[in-house]
Amino acid sequence: MHRGKGMKFVGDSRVPALSERKPNIPKDYSEYPGKTEAFWPNFLLKEWLVGAVFLIGYLCLTVAHPSPLERMADPTDTGYIPLPDWYFLFLYQLLKYTYASGPYNIIGAFVIPGIIFGGLLLAPFIDRGPHRRPLKRPLATGFMLLAVAGVIYLTWESVVNHDWEAAEKQGQIVAEVEIDKESxxxxxxxxxxxxxxxxxxxxxxxxxxxxxxxxxxxxxxxxxxxxxxxxxxxxxxxxxxxxxxxxxxxxxxxxxxxx
CATH class of the missing domain: 1.10.760.10 (Cytochrome c-like domain)
Known part of the structure; x- marks a missing residue:
């Protein structure tokens, strides 16, 4: 701008005009075949499809094999043998050992599981390597394999040592009968x-x-x-x-x- 000569405006081509709105087109990743893709809709759609397949599979299993029902809970029945669902069987078995049950329930119920799951949570921070292959991530891989092996072993021990015959008999739903308690x-x-x-x-x-x-x-x-x-x-x-x-x-x- 020069004094006495009026005012001039200069536009910057790097700023797009508001009226020129571009459509929401995902970026072209053709230069990286098989390595990356657009999150929406490519990647997210695949995740939804896989999730839908598993959800339908679980629904079919629940219809084909409904949850077993037992008789009404009786707090006065001290002879009942409880059994948690399969995903808690390893903790159920852990509480049977000497230093995880009785006066040591806190150790079996909180301390040992806390150490195990705490180690799994800290594994990515302990081993911060950029590699994705399990062999190049020894700490993270070792923690995971140890935890999986422990869960499988304890679950197996719980299933093998449980008295299934007695549990089936005690949990059966019996027909009701009117009992004259004044007789x-x-x-x-x-x-x-x-x-x-x-x-x-x-x-x-x-x-x-x-x-x-x-x-x-x-x-x-x-x-x-x-x-x-x-x-x-x-x-x-x-x-x-x-x-x-x-x-x-x-x-x-x-x-x-x-x-």
Whole structure:
């Protein structure tokens, strides 16, 4: 601008005009075949497709194999053997060891898992190498393999050592039956001196012992088991009542029929 000669404007070609809006076209990555691509829509679309396949697969599995149901939880049943879902079996097995259970529950439930998962979280910061091959990332690879091996081993030990037969019996849903808890037979059954209710439950639906509803046993067979026991779980001599009470107990249990 010169004094007395007016004002002149100079435009800069590096600033695009607002009216010239360019379409949202992804960059051309043809110079790097197989190495990189546009995030949208190329990469994101592939991720969505893979996620959809896995989601449909899981839905099919849940329809084909529904979650197993057990009888209603009973807090008074001290003989029940709990079992968590498969993805927590390794922690369940860990809590069975001496220095991870009982007075050391804090170690098994928090300290050991905290060290393991903390090591996995710190692995990328400990080994900051740029390589992507596992052999060139020894620390990160070693942490991961050790954690996977530990989870697999503990899960396997939990599955092998669990009493599946007893768990299946105790978790079965039994048919409901109306029980007259004012009857003489039930009063004899619920007498703590005889010990029946402690193992077979308040509603005779089982606990540490089997359910006594719809057993198919006769009154004499019930009396024989009450006096002589039934190996391996029920010892002899548990019933402490009189012969008359034994007769009433046998008739009461043999008469329980599921609806």
């Amino acid at each position: 003489e037979g039930y009063k004899i059954y619920s007498d703590q001196a005889n010990g029946c209710i402690n193992c077979h439950g308040e509603n005779l639906d089982g606990g540490a012992g089997p359910a006594l509803v719809d057993t198919g046993l006769s009154a004499d067979e019930v009396k024989d088991i009450a006096v002589n026991g039934k190996p391996p779980g029920m010892p002899a001599g548990l019933f402490k009542g009189s012969d008359e009470e034994l007769d009433k107990l046998g008739e009461f249990i043999s008469g329980l029929k599921a609806e």
